[in-house]
Amino acid sequence: MSRPAASLTRSAPAFRKALARWFARHRRPLPWREAPSAYRTVVSELMLQQTQVATVLPYFERWTQRWPGFADLARADEAEVLAAWAGLGYYRRARLLHGLAKAVAALPAPPTTAEGWVELPGVGPYTAAAVSSIAFGHPAAVVDGNVVRVLARLAGHRRTFASTAAAVRVVTPLAAALLDPRRPGDHNQAMMELGALVCRKASPACDRCPVSRWCASRGAAASIPAFAPKPRxxxxxxxxxxxxxxxxxxxxxxxxxxxxxxxxxxxxxxxxxxxxxxxxxxxxxxxxxxxxxxxxxxxxxxxxxxxxxxxxxxxxxxxxxxxxxxxxxxxxxxxxxxxxxxxxxxxx
DNA sequence: AAATCGGGGTT
DNA sequence: AACCCAGATTT
Structure with missing residues (x-):
């Protein structure tokens, strides 16, 4: 790689500042951002697992109008919950979210840390970091598909990853090092938003990237990261x-x-x-x-x-x-x- | 570590 | 048609 990751982590404060400035200007006004709550954050994160933002929007609006909080969803009939999810895919998520709502409703208060959230149904490492950082300010770094792409490019990883799980393992330390501990929720959303809007898979807009000065992949970004083809x-x-x-x-x-x-x-x-x-x-x-x-x-x-x-x-x-x-x-x-x-x- | 789970948008 | 998306769970 043309630039070692170490220089990037030393620049963490400046990186965070540049990213935050860009996010403040370019963040999309998504419904779970405009009227945030722990419940709305959880619903959005479960719906967004392997599902694009545009697909989730109408489901999120219908869902939160029908069940505005954990207690409402906890009391809902399972058949209704499954019907409301129809068309979104990965249908196990509907039952897991219903179970999660019941578990949270039975607690004196929702968990505030990633370690607490990851114990609940449907919540893995990504979702635990997302919910705890966005809704509770807990300093946990998210590593989703967007963040993998952004970090692999920043670090200049030119090797072929055997799987997305392998790539997640490789970039997670960098994600943690860059996380802004003072505003982890905004920082995490900014990293994902950067991947969605600028550091895109096929046509990265490096000329509009707020952190390109720290990027080791300038000029070759579109070919990073590389993944082994899956048998079909x-x-x-x-x-x-x-x-x-x-x-x-x-x-x-x-x-x-x-x-x-x-x-x-x-x-x-x-x-x-x-x-x-x-x-x-x-x-x-x-x-x-x-x-x-x-x-x-x-x-x-x-x-x-x-x-x-x-x-x-x-x-x-x-x-x-x-x-x-x-x-x-x-x-x-x-x-x-x-x-x-x-x-x-x-x-x- | 690998397989499985939906549906849709993008290229 | 291939790829991948705010991944988690099971094998």
């Missing part, structure tokens, strides 16, 4: 689309299922003991490293009535109720789009 798989999935008297047959996952917890989706053809039907659509859906090629088969209701009675996780949902039935986002769209086509071909 493709898998074919066959599902049944069954419509009967303005109702559609869905399979609902258990509330504690590792995937699609509490949500409903179109049932697998195999689960209905069917080989194939009339192919009505083929969609691709990427889930992490696997691309699922989903084929939707139109199946006459008569062929599945017995199975629907036998299998308790199968349920008929009226088309009018679909938007409120905690149906996985893509499946909700598929059914909505295909129902007209189906109605024409199966007489209703």
């Amino acid at each position: 798989r493709s898998e074919q999935v066959d599902r049944a689309l069954v419509v009967d008297r303005r109702r559609v047959l869905l399979r609902r996952h258990a509330k504690d299922s590792p995937r699609l917890a509490g949500l409903a989706e179109l049932p697998l053809l195999a689960s209905l003991r069917l080989k194939a039907g009339k192919l009505v659509a083929v969609r691709k859906r990427a889930i992490t490293t696997t691309t699922y090629v989903e084929r939707l088969h139109l199946v006459p209701a008569a062929k599945v009535r017995a199975a629907a009675r036998r299998q308790p996780d199968l349920e008929w949902v009226s088309l009018a109720d679909l938007p409120f039935a905690a149906v996985s986002g893509p499946h909700l769209r598929w059914v909505t789009e295909l129902v007209g086509k189906v109605a024409g071909e199966s007489k209703g």
Whole structure:
């Protein structure tokens, strides 16, 4: 590297000042910043795990209006909580957040340190540092995807990281050394905001970077950090689309299922003991490293009535109720789009 | 350490 | 089409 990280850590006070000045001017007016509270910080952080800001915004507004505080959420019905999360993805988070609210509501007061927060459901190292620093001024440095990128570039790490976890381990000491202990919440948000707005993955705006004078990657930033490619798989999935008297047959996952917890989706053809039907659509859906090629088969209701009675996780949902039935986002769209086509071909 | 979990925006 | 996002949990 062209500049050792040591010179950066010696410049920590000046670095913090330049970053803070930039953040004060460029910070986005996000709802969890404008009316901050411990609860709103927690909700935003859980929703923002692996999920982009723009995606979270409408969910955050609906959620906090419906459940304004820990106690309100703690009293909520689990099915309602899961339905309110439908479409956000990583559905385990909904149950974890519900459990977190119950745990906090049972305490005399919420934890104030990262060590306290990390004990709660759904809270890992990142979220514990974020909540404790932003809501309570606890001096814990956050290391998310943005911060990894910013710090790897500042330090000039040109090697290929085996995983994001490996990169987090490497840059965490630098994150801690740079943290502004007097205003850790703002400092952490400024680091992430810098990654989101300036030190972007594909097109870093180094000419607008407030800390470029300490950066060892000037001119090569776009290629840092490098990660080993992950193996990717493709898998074919066959599902049944069954419509009967303005109702559609869905399979609902258990509330504690590792995937699609509490949500409903179109049932697998195999689960209905069917080989194939009339192919009505083929969609691709990427889930992490696997691309699922989903084929939707139109199946006459008569062929599945017995199975629907036998299998308790199968349920008929009226088309009018679909938007409120905690149906996985893509499946909700598929059914909505295909129902007209189906109605024409199966007489209703 | 590696695998898994959604959905969508960006490039 | 590939990559990655305010990561955590389980294996």
